[in-house]
Amino acid sequence: MPEKFDAIVVGAGPAGTACAYELAKAGVNVILIERGEYPGSKNVMGGVLYRKMMEEVVPGFHKEAPIERPIVEQRFMMMDKTSAVTFSYKGMEWAEEPYNNFTVLRAKFDQWFAGKAVEQGALLLNETVVLECIVEEGRVVGVRTDRPDGELRADVVVLADGVNSLLAKQLGFHKEFRPDEVALATMEILKLDKKIIEERFNLEEGQGCTIELFGDATKGILGTGFLYTNKDTLSIGVGTLLSGLIKHKIKPYELMEYVKTHPMIRPYIQGSEAQEYLAHLIPEGGYRSMPKVVGAGVLVVGDAAQLVNAIHREGSNMAMTSGRLAAETIVAAREREDFSEASLDDYRKKLMGSFVGQDLKKYKDATHHFDKFPQYFEQYIPMVNRAASQMLTVDGMPKREKQKKIWRDIGPAKEKIKMARDLYRAWKVMK
Amino acid sequence: MLHIVACIKQVPDTKIIKMNPKTNTMDRSSAPAILNPYDAHAVEEAVRLRNRYGGVVSVLTMGPPPAVKAIRKCIEIGADEGYMITDRAFAGADTLATSYALTKALEKIAQTRPIDLIICGKMTIDGDTGQVGPGIARRLDMPPLTSVNKVVEIDSEKRHAIVHRKLEDGYEVVRSTLPCLLSVEKEINEVPYSSLPNMLRAARYQPHIWSVADLPDIDKTQLGLKGSPTIVSSVWAPPKPQGGTMLEGTQSDQVSQLLDILMARQELFAAASGGEAP
Numbered sequence: 001m002p003e004k005f006d007a008i009v010v011g012a013g014p015a016g017t018a019c020a021y022e023l024a025k026a027g028v029n030v031i032l033i034e035r036g037e038y039p040g041s042k043n044v045m046g047g048v049l050y051r052k053m054m055e056e057v058v059p060g061f062h063k064e065a066p067i068e069r070p071i072v073e074q075r076f077m078m079m080d081k082t083s084a085v086t087f088s089y090k091g092m093e094w095a096e097e098p099y100n101n102f103t104v105l106r107a108k109f110d111q112w113f114a115g116k117a118v119e120q121g122a123l124l125l126n127e128t129v130v131l132e133c134i135v136e137e138g139r140v141v142g143v144r145t146d147r148p149d150g151e152l153r154a155d156v157v158v159l160a161d162g163v164n165s166l167l168a169k170q171l172g173f174h175k176e177f178r179p180d181e182v183a184l185a186t187m188e189i190l191k192l193d194k195k196i197i198e199e200r201f202n203l204e205e206g207q208g209c210t211i212e213l214f215g216d217a218t219k220g221i222l223g224t225g226f227l228y229t230n231k232d233t234l235s236i237g238v239g240t241l242l243s244g245l246i247k248h249k250i251k252p253y254e255l256m257e258y259v260k261t262h263p264m265i266r267p268y269i270q271g272s273e274a275q276e277y278l279a280h281l282i283p284e285g286g287y288r289s290m291p292k293v294v295g296a297g298v299l300v301v302g303d304a305a306q307l308v309n310a311i312h313r314e315g316s317n318m319a320m321t322s323g324r325l326a327a328e329t330i331v332a333a334r335e336r337e338d339f340s341e342a343s344l345d346d347y348r349k350k351l352m353g354s355f356v357g358q359d360l361k362k363y364k365d366a367t368h369h370f371d372k373f374p375q376y377f378e379q380y381i382p383m384v385n386r387a388a389s390q391m392l393t394v395d396g397m398p399k400r401e402k403q404k405k406i407w408r409d410i411g412p413a414k415e416k417i418k419m420a421r422d423l424y425r426a427w428k429v430m431k
Numbered sequence: 432m433l434h435i436v437a438c439i440k441q442v443p444d445t446k447i448i449k450m451n452p453k454t455n456t457m458d459r460s461s462a463p464a465i466l467n468p469y470d471a472h473a474v475e476e477a478v479r480l481r482n483r484y485g486g487v488v489s490v491l492t493m494g495p496p497p498a499v500k501a502i503r504k505c506i507e508i509g510a511d512e513g514y515m516i517t518d519r520a521f522a523g524a525d526t527l528a529t530s531y532a533l534t535k536a537l538e539k540i541a542q543t544r545p546i547d548l549i550i551c552g553k554m555t556i557d558g559d560t561g562q563v564g565p566g567i568a569r570r571l572d573m574p575p576l577t578s579v580n581k582v583v584e585i586d587s588e589k590r591h592a593i594v595h596r597k598l599e600d601g602y603e604v605v606r607s608t609l610p611c612l613l614s615v616e617k618e619i620n621e622v623p624y625s626s627l628p629n630m631l632r633a634a635r636y637q638p639h640i641w642s643v644a645d646l647p648d649i650d651k652t653q654l655g656l657k658g659s660p661t662i663v664s665s666v667w668a669p670p671k672p673q674g675g676t677m678l679e680g681t682q683s684d685q686v687s688q689l690l691d692i693l694m695a696r697q698e699l700f701a702a703a704s705g706g707e708a709p
Contacts, residue, residue, distance in 0.1 A: 003631060031631075037463070125634050128627070148626040 002151035005031045005123075007330055008143055009158040010130045010167060012039035012114045014316045015302025016160030018057045018323030021113075024120035026331045031152065032114065032122050033145070035129045040110030044280035046187065046226045047235045048210060049104045050317035057320055058116055062099060066108040068230035069208025070099045073201075077264065079216040080385035084264045095207055103208050103228045103235070105189070132170055133157055139296035139339070140171070156330050156339050158299045160323065163281045165291075165304035173300060174291030179242035180371055181285030183223060183310070186252045187237025188260075190272035194232045200268055201229055211268075212313065213238075215381035217259050221248055222371050224313070225259050227268060234269060236260065239282055241371060252279060284310040287364035294348050296341045299326045307356055311363050311430070318356045325350045365429040375422060383410065433486030433587055435477040435548045436540060437510065438533055438567065439470035441494050441501035442557040450668055457557070464497065466504040469552025473615050475622045477550050478509035480585055486547075487511050489540060493521055493532055499638055506633035507625040513638035514540060520643045523656030526558070530566025531653045535646045537571065547587060549612040553578065564614035574607045580616040585609070 009020045012034035020032040036042035048071065054061055062070075073090035094100045118124050134142040134151065142153035159167045163182065168174055201209040213225030223240030238252075238259050245252065259265055283289065283306040290307075293300040301307075302319035309318065329347035333339050351357050370376055387406045391399070410416050441464050448462035477488040489512040490505040492498055502513035516536045524532065537546060549571075551564035561577070568575035580602065581595035590609040595602045597616055625633075643649060652658060676692075678685040693699070 003628070123631070123634050125630055128630060145627055147624060147630060150627040152627070 002142065002149075002153050004142075004153040005029050006154060006334065007031075007156050007158065008033065008152055008154040009122075009160055010143065011035075011160035011162055011302070011304070012117075012124065012126075013043050013110060013160060013162060013302060013319065014113070015304070015307075015319035015323040016158065017110065017113045017117050018320040019158050019160060019301060019327045020122040020323075021057055021117040021120055022324050022327030023330060024117055024122035026327070027121075028327075028331065028334065030122045031125060031154075032117060033125045033128050033130055033143070034114070036126065038111050038126055039114035039124070040107040043106040043110055044185070044187065044278045045106055045316060046185070046237055046313065047103045047105065047228045047230065048101050048313065048316075049109065050101045050314065051099045053317035053320045055098070057324055058113075062102065064112075066104070066112050068103040068105060069203075069206060070095060071101050071103060071210050072203070072207045073209040075209065075211040076214065077211055077217075078214050078381045078384055079262070079264055080382045081216055082263055083385045083389060085384050085388045090209075095204070103210070103230050105230060105233075105235075130161065130167060133159075133167055133298065135171070140298040143167075154297075156297050156299065156333070156344070158301060158323075158326055158330075159304050160301045160319075161304050163283045163303040163306075165300065168291055168300050168304055171295060171298065173293075173295070174289075177283070177285065177289065179246055180368075181283065181289045181306075183239045183241050183282040183284045184245060184252055184279065185237055185239030185282050186256045186277070186279040187226075187235055188256065188274050188278070189230075189276040190234045190236060190269055191275045192232065192234055192269070192272040196271070197229050197232070197234065203229065213259065213265070215377055215385075217262065217265075218244075218255065218377070219248065219250065219258060220374070220378040220381075221245065221250070221255075222367070222374065222377060225265075226313070227265065233275060234272060236265070236269060241284065241367075242281075243371070282310070282315070283308050284367055286310065286367055287360040288368070290360065293351065294341055294344045296344075297339045299329065299344060299347050301326050307360070309359050309363060311366050312359070314359070318359075321354060321356050322351055325354065363430070369425065369429040373422060373425070376426065380419070380422070433481065433484050433547045433585060434489070434544045435480060435486060435550060436489045436491055436537060436546050437470065437474045437477045437505065438549065438551045438564070439474065439490050439492050439501060439505060440467045440552075440555050441465070441492065441498040442467045442555050445556045456666060464500065466501045467552055467555045467557075469554060469556070469615070469617060470501075471504070471508065471552075471622045472617050472619055473550040473552045473613075474505045474508045474510055475620050476582060476613075476615055477548075479620060480548070480582060481509075481511075484585055484587065487544065489514060489544075491515075491533060491536055491540065493517070493524070493529060493536070499640075502638045503633040503636055506636045507629050508622060509625075509629055513636065514641065515638050516641045516643075516646070518642040520651060520654050523659060524654065525659035525661035526560050526562035526566055527660060528654055528656075528658035530563045530570060531650075531658060532646075533563065534567050534570040535649050536641065537567065539641070539646055547610050548585065548592065549573075549610070551612065551614040553614050553616055561614065564612055568612035571610075571612075574611045575614070576605060576607055576611060577614045578616055579613045580619050582613070582619070 006029040009016045009032045012032050020030050023030040072094045075088040077084045077086045129146040130143045132144050133140045140157045144151050161167050208229045211227040217225030218240050221240045221244035225238040228235040238255050283303050293305045301322040307318040308315040326347050333343045390402050443459045443462040444465045449458045451458050481488045488510045490510045491514045493516045554561035565575040578597040579594045580597045583593040585592050593606045678688050
C-alpha cells in the first residue's frame with residue numbers, strides 16, 4: 001500500500017523548496033523529492049539571489065543563509081573584440097540592510113534552504129527520481145519513482161522538476177521545447193584569494209559586484225556572459241540560445257574559453273584556478289513558451305513553468321514566488337477539499353497577477369525580437385564601441401569632425417533609417 | 432531471532448579528496464562525507480541474514496553529529512535501529528581508542544538485546560587499517576573472522592557461524608562459535624538500490640544518540656586523543672610515476688609493439704645476462 005501525503009513536491013530547487021516550506025509551515029503533510037544526492041547538487045545558476053522574494057519566504061534569511069556577498073555594484077559591459085563600453089551603478093544603500101541582492105553558490109544555498117523546509121516539517125527525500133505522475137480518472141493522484149515499491153500518493157502534486165520538465169511534458173502540458181526557447185549556459189567557478197577579488201573589483205571587505213557581458217562575449221550570438229564575485233571564488237559564465245549555438249556551429253566550451261581569454265575579462269580572472277565546471281539549460285522562451293501550469297491535482301512552478309525573465313536575468317526569484325503562490329493555493333484548496341483544475345486555477349491567476357506574470361508579459365517579445373534581428377549584437381554594439389573610441393581618442397581632430405565621422409560610420413541614409421527603426425522596435429519590445 | 436550489529440563509519444570520499452600539499456593531511460572540506468563503502472556491504476550482509484533467519488539489525492557509529500547521515504544511509508539499506516556515540520571526548524581517537532569506545536557502546540546495546548553477531552567492513556577508506564573490528568572482538572572476547580567473503584550459515588540454536596575467509600590463493604571454510612565478529616570484503620554482496628519505504632523510514636529516522644555520560648563504567652583515559660598511543664610522525668604522498676609509454680590498439684598490436692620496443696633495447700637483456708648464468 002503506497003504511503004499517502006497531503007502534497008508531493010518534485011524537485012528541491014528554489015521553487016519546490018519554497019513551496020514545501022510554505023506548505024509545511026501551514027501544517028500540510030508534504031514530501032519534497034530531490035533526484036540529486038542533496039538539494040543543490042544538480043542545480044546551476046549564475047548566482048544572483050534576490051533578497052525580496054526570498055525574504056517573503058524566510059524573513060531575515062541573510063543572517064543565517066550561506067550567501068557569498070551582497071552586491072553593491074552592477075556593471076554592464078557592451079563588448080567588442082578589444083574594447084568595451086561599460087555602464088555601471090554602484091550604491092552604498094545596497095551595502096546595508098535590507099540589501100538588494102546577493103551572490104550565492106547553489107550547492108550550498110539550496111541545501112540550506114531545503115533544511116529550513118525540513119525544520120518546518122517537510123520530509124526531504126534525496127537521490128530519488130520521479131519517473132511519472134500517476135493519473136487516475138483524469139487527475140493526478142501521486143507519483144511513481146525509480147525505487148522498488150516506489151509509488152506515493154497525494155491530494156496534489158507540485159512539479160518543480162526544472163527546465164524541460166519531463167513530468168509536465170508527459171501530462172501534455174507542453175511540447176519538447178524548441179532550440180530558440182532555451183539557452184545553454186556554461187559556467188566555471190574560479191578560486192581566487194578574497195583580498196585579490198576585492199582589489200580587482202574595487203570592493204570593500206565582504207561586498208560584491210556583478211558584471212553582465214553583452215556583444216562579443218557571446219561572439220555576437222544572442223545571449224549574455226557574466227562575471228560575479230563570491231567570497232573566495234568568481235563565477236564566470238556564458239549563455240546563449242541553443243538555436244544560436246547551432247546556427248553559428250560553436251561549441252559551448254569554445255565560447256567559455258573565448259570569454260575567459262577576452263582582453264576585457266582576462267585581467268579579472270588572472271591567476272585563478274578552475275574549481276568546478278557546470279552547464280545547464282535555461283528556459284528563455286518567456287511568456288509565449290509558458291506551458292499549462294494547472295491541472296486536476298497538479299501545479300507547475302519555477303523553471304518547469306518557464307518562469308525566467310531573460311532580459312533581467314531573473315529566475316530564482318520568480319521560482320520562489322511561484323512556489324509560494326502554489327502553496328497558498330493548495331492550502332486554500334485543502335479547506336475547500338477541492339483539488340480540481342478549477343479550484344487550483346487560483347494559482348495561475350495569482351501568478352499572472354504578480355510581478356512574475358506582469359514581467360513575463362512585458363518582455364514577451366524581447367528575446368524573440370533580438371533573436372530575429374541579430375544586428376543589435378552583431379552591428380550596433382561594435383558601433384557604440386567605435387563611436388566611444390572615436391570621441392575619446394585625442395588625436396587633434398576637432399570634435400565636430402569626429403561626430404561627423406561617427407555619423408558617416410553608420411552608413412548610407414538607408415542604414416540610418418534602418419537603425420532608427422531598430423531602436424524604435426527595441427524600445428517597443430522592452431517598454 | 433538474531434541480533435546483528437553492524438559497526439559503521441562516516442568517511443570523506445577519498446576518491447575525490449584533495450590533500451593539503453603543505454601539511455600532507457586530508458582537506459576534509461574538499462570531499463563530501465559518505466558511508467564507508469565497505470560498511471555498506473557489512474550492513475547489507477546483516478540485512479540479508481536478518482531476512483534469512485529473522486531478527487534485528489542495529490548499526491553503531493562513533494562520530495561527530497553530522498554522522499547521523501551515515502546511519503540514515505544504513506536505514507535506507509534496511510537496518511532497523513541506529514546508535515551513535517558522539518562526544519568531544521572521543522575526538523582524535525586512533526583504532527585502539529575507537530575500538531574501546533565502540534565496545535562500551537556495544538555492551539550497552541547488549542543490555543537491552545543480547546548481540547549474536549557483529550559485522551564490520553574490511554576497513555575504512557580514510558584509515559585503511561582494518562584494525563577496529565578485530566580490536567572490538569578482542570575486547571569482547573569473541574572470535575574475529577576477517578576477510579569474510581561469504582556467510583554460509585548462522586545457526587542461533589547450535590550457536591555457530593560458518594563463513595568463507597578469503598585467502599591469497601583461495602578461501603578457507605571456518606566454523607566459529609557465536610557470538611563472533613566478521614569483517615567483510617566488498618565482494619560478499621551487492622548493495623541494491625534502496626526501496627522507497629526504506630528511504631521514507633530513513634528520512635524520518637532519529638537514531639539513539641549517546642555521549643560519554645551515557646556509557647557506564649567508562650575509563651575516560653582510554654578515550655580520544657588521550658587514549659591513543661599511535662603517533663603519526665609524518666605523512667607523504669607517494670611520488671607519481673614519471674614517464675612511461677602507453678601502448679594502444681588491439682591486444683595483438685600492443686604485444687607486437689611491446690616486442691619491438693624490447694628488441695630495440697637489447698642492452699637490457701645483455702645487462703641481465705652479463706653475469707655468469709647459474
